[in-house]
Amino acid sequence: KDLARxxxxxQSQTFDFEFTHVEKPYESYTGQNVKLRYFLRATVSRRLNxxxxxxxxxxxxxxxxxxxxxxxxxxxxxxxxxxxxxEYNKSKYHLKDVIVGKIYFxxxxxxxxHMEIDIIKRETTGTGPNVYHENxxxxxxxxxxxxxxxxxxxxxxxxxxxxxxxxxMRDINKKFSVRYYLNLVLIDEEERRxxxxxxxxxxxxxxxxxxxxxxxxxxxSQRFEGTSSHAEARTPSQPAENxxxx
Numbered sequence: 356k357d358l359a360r361x362x363x364x365x366q367s368q369t370f371d372f373e374f375t376h377v378e379k380p381y382e383s384y385t386g387q388n389v390k391l392r393y394f395l396r397a398t399v400s401r402r403l404n405x406x407x408x409x410x411x412x413x414x415x416x417x418x419x420x421x422x423x424x425x426x427x428x429x430x431x432x433x434x435x436x437x438x439x440x441x442e443y444n445k446s447k448y449h450l451k452d453v454i455v456g457k458i459y460f461x462x463x464x465x466x467x468x469h470m471e472i473d474i475i476k477r478e479t480t481g482t483g484p485n486v487y488h489e490n491x492x493x494x495x496x497x498x499x500x501x502x503x504x505x506x507x508x509x510x511x512x513x514x515x516x517x518x519x520x521x522x523x524m525r526d527i528n529k530k531f532s533v534r535y536y537l538n539l540v541l542i543d544e545e546e547r548r549x550x551x552x553x554x555x556x557x558x559x560x561x562x563x564x565x566x567x568x569x570x571x572x573x574x575x576s577q578r579f580e581g582t583s584s585h586a587e588a589r590t591p592s593q594p595a596e597n598x599x600x601x
Contacts, residue, residue, distance in 0.1 A: 432462065480531045
């Protein structure tokens, strides 16, 4: 947008502007090797050097509840030593959600010291042979301390609201991806680690949509009250009160 014609500034001036129907398809993101940002840039062009000022804008992509959100159920283990079954209640979670699940021990012949579940963010940048992966452990949550026995069930309840998470991003502008994994880790008494990763999809809940709907309901209510007042204004018995309502 051109805000002013060529000329001189001799005093403070204010310029109004408006950008309408500008597509912002991606969410703002700052990672290890990539940054996606939206910003306003104001430029005053001069003969010698320009005056430039930028201001960042944070963009969030809001989503609705997914139509399909099946549970995750898998069996993993080591032959004749360990056999466990884990289950998560959903495969897609919003950023303030709670991960609920269970771990079943079907066979235990090694001495487990403790078990934890990790939230891992994997940032992938580049294309072809020049692909780089950055793994960042967002959270570690110990779900068991001590040796389990066969038939034991360990519950999982992990609250996501306390962690800095972003929605899952896949092939953003063919430049980068951000994926999240639940990493189940078992550690035995000899400090050997056994783990199994499972990808989960994170999305941002569209709270603003509900607010706008309530705002529309308020406007409709005001219109209804205005219609009622207008109808009352036609009643000759209360002219002064009705005129004040109008």
